[in-house]
Amino acid sequence: MTLDDFFKRINEQYESKLPFVVYRKPNEIKIVSLLQKSDDVFAVQDFNEQGFVFAPFDKSREKTILIPITHSETIFVDSEELVGGGICLNRTVLSSGSGSNETDKQEHIELVQSSINEIKNKQFKKVVLSRKEKVILQENSPIALLKKLLDLYKEAFVYCWYHPKIGLWLGATPETLIKIDGKKFSVMSLAGTQGYKGDESVTWGVKEKNEQSYVTDYIISSLDGFSDSVKVSGTQTVKAGNLLHLRTQVSGTLSRGVNGLKDLLYRLHPTPAVCGLPKETSKQYILKSENYNREFYSGFLGELNMETQIAPRTGKRNIENRAYTVNRKHTQLYVNLRCMQIKANEALVYVGGGITESSIPEKEWEETVLKSLVIKSIL
Numbered sequence: 578m579t580l581d582d583f584f585k586r587i588n589e590q591y592e593s594k595l596p597f598v599v600y601r602k603p604n605e606i607k608i609v610s611l612l613q614k615s616d617d618v619f620a621v622q623d624f625n626e627q628g629f630v631f632a633p634f635d636k637s638r639e640k641t642i643l644i645p646i647t648h649s650e651t652i653f654v655d656s657e658e659l660v661g662g663g664i665c666l667n668r669t670v671l672s673s674g675s676g677s678n679e680t681d682k683q684e685h686i687e688l689v690q691s692s693i694n695e696i697k698n699k700q701f702k703k704v705v706l707s708r709k710e711k712v713i714l715q716e717n718s719p720i721a722l723l724k725k726l727l728d729l730y731k732e733a734f735v736y737c738w739y740h741p742k743i744g745l746w747l748g749a750t751p752e753t754l755i756k757i758d759g760k761k762f763s764v765m766s767l768a769g770t771q772g773y774k775g776d777e778s779v780t781w782g783v784k785e786k787n788e789q790s791y792v793t794d795y796i797i798s799s800l801d802g803f804s805d806s807v808k809v810s811g812t813q814t815v816k817a818g819n820l821l822h823l824r825t826q827v828s829g830t831l832s833r834g835v836n837g838l839k840d841l842l843y844r845l846h847p848t849p850a851v852c853g854l855p856k857e858t859s860k861q862y863i864l865k866s867e868n869y870n871r872e873f874y875s876g877f878l879g880e881l882n883m884e885t886q887i888a889p890r891t892g893k894r895n896i897e898n899r900a901y902t903v904n905r906k907h908t909q910l911y912v913n914l915r916c917m918q919i920k921a922n923e924a925l926v927y928v929g930g931g932i933t934e935s936s937i938p939e940k941e942w943e944e945t946v947l948k949s950l951v952i953k954s955i956l
């Protein structure tokens with residue numbers, strides 16, 4: 578299939594108001610799409626389903642949607658080239674700061690300040706506060722916007738997800754929630770932010786180191802009972818578009834008899850990278866004090882129980898085994914960050930940041946502005 582044919586099929590699907598997802602995993606060249614054959618809404622029940630999952634921040638407010646592999650056609654294309662014919666960054670949006678105004682800024686700063694007070698009063702240790710910005714779209718073809726994201730963010734999980742009864746979302750997220758291949762898993766702890774100024778060998782402040790170590794510690798304790806071979810990598814600086822973050826990988830093998838992917842996912846999600854610590858108190862605080870519904874922002878999305886064909890090892894000894902390729906299940910879920918929802922001619926851009934005792938409200942505001950540029954630069 579050529580690139581043109583691939584995107585033509587997706588356009589036809591969108592124009593026929595049928596659900597689809599298009600995605601490319603970090604640093605891969607394969608772009609995959611699942612085209613659902615009807616406009617039914619399929620909800621995930623027990624996480625034994627196969628397909629592409631799209632889960633909200635708060636599962637009691639929105640359904641967890643599945644594009645089932647059995648009700649879809651899967652198409653893919655490999656592309657090492659740019660797919661959008663050259664990026665044209667929207668300087669007007671970037672320089673005018675369009676999307677947020679002085680009132681948004683004051684409101685965010687006040688919310689951060691009162692959260693710091695709550696933290697000092699020992700209500701919780703960390704909370705991730707977010708907001709959404711409206712930007713009027715000049716270009717409202719989601720496919721054209723997706724192509725720009727694909728060209729600009731090779732190291733991210735880039736996607737466009739559409740369901741006529743739910744909505745239209747696009748994003749380029751740097752954060753993996755969990756990867757599971759057979760019994761092997763890895764979970765990413767990503768937090769702490771600073772602007773990228775051409776150099777990745779930077780120093781980090783105590784605030785950023787703490788906010789990220791809370792995430793790592795939480796992930797390790799969530800895995801209790803699911804694995805007894807947990808390994809924790811060193812912490813590295815990673816680049817994500819115009820930003821740098823701190824990242825640690827927590828990996829291992831799932832214990833025998835652990836089949837409950839659903840239990841594991843909801844033990845992890847929402848991690849303190851998007852919610853806070855302790856989880857329930859900070860989540861209730863977010864639901865009560867953020868002035869809007871996050872919907873699918875800071876939820877998770879990706880491949881659920883997809884099958885990979887494992888070819889047997891080559892070599893003389895294995896000749897007789899060659900006929901027996903085996904299928905192994907894999908799950909690769911990402912956290913829905915650096916994303917937007919499109920409604921009519923508006924893009925709603927979602928951004929947040931971790932607040933701790935040592936946060937400075939003005940700096941937290943600036944961090945959300947920097948994060949918003951990941952999406953605003955293609956609008």
Ligand SMILES: C=C(O[C@H]1C=CC=C(C(=O)O)[C@@H]1O)C(=O)O
Pocket residue numbers: 705707752767768769770822849850851914915927928929930931948
């Ligand atoms: C919540 C977001 O980012 C998370 C991931 C990386 C760094 C973060 C931070 O430094 O606050 C956040 O925890 C977002 O981009 O909206």
